[in-house]
Amino acid sequence: MQIVADYRAPLPHIPDTSTNTETAPGRSPASGHKEYRVKPAPRKVLVPDLVGKTVESAKRILRLKQLALGSIFYRESLEQAGMVMAQNPLPKKGLRVAAGSPVTLVVSRSMLAVVPDVVGRTVSDARPVLQKAGFLTGSVVPDSFVSSGKVRRQHPVAGDSARRGSAVDLTVTDASPEPKAPEANQELVTYLAAA
Structure with a gap:
């Protein structure tokens, strides 16, 4: 089957679906012969709050929520290294994104x-x-x-x-050698030692 047109429209009687409308090969759209194929719309998942978590913990949560790890940026901080400081998209109340969407992280790098x-x-x-x-x-x-x-x-x-x-x-x-006593002082030391 060759796709002539790809049009997606929600089907109100089937939740979370859309249709691809295609004109069958060799038929004109005016003839009224259309084929419909129903595809599930991308699954939507809640964006988790990852701020304050370690990078490893954030990766696990993203896998469990069926989200992808996007880019990781590092920012110097006095906080413990390896902690998520910010993310995009933000975990706004009720925000849902398509499963597999990337989440970008800003991670602390210790200044100490x-x-x-x-x-x-x-x-x-x-x-x-x-x-x-x-x-x-x-x-x-x-x-x-x-x-x-x-x-x-x-x-x-x-x-x-x-x-x-x-x-x-x-x-x-100091790595310089110990200073030597002047010869006059050396004679005095010798004289005093003999006395």
Whole structure:
């Protein structure tokens, strides 16, 4: 059967249906010979409220409601990562959409990250570790009491949560060799030791 025209009209006596009106091949519409095929209209389902749910939970709910997962967009937030912050279409009271319709989600991406431990590393070794975790190297303050050239303290400390892109300040021990006593002082020390 070749479809000459596709016209959908609801049939009032059969709920949730429509008809395709087709002219039979070789016959003119004026002859009054038409074939009707009844198709169920797309099933309508309620749009669920997914805000506040995890992405995995939202995916399960969409499958159960026979809806498709649309695009996922991420927005930085101080909230827990992986939570649905917004959706489209919105779950308005009584809103029904065709089964299989996509639902777009906006999901939180944490602005916070765990500060890595860089104590005991050189500044040149600490920088890439901080960058990989999403942090900048802040001020580098020398500590002249100890001589090793390594990070002695950091702020914020390792394990704390801090905003991505913020700076981690480092206190670094001085790697220069201990200063030698001038020769005149050395002679005085030798003289005092002999006395």
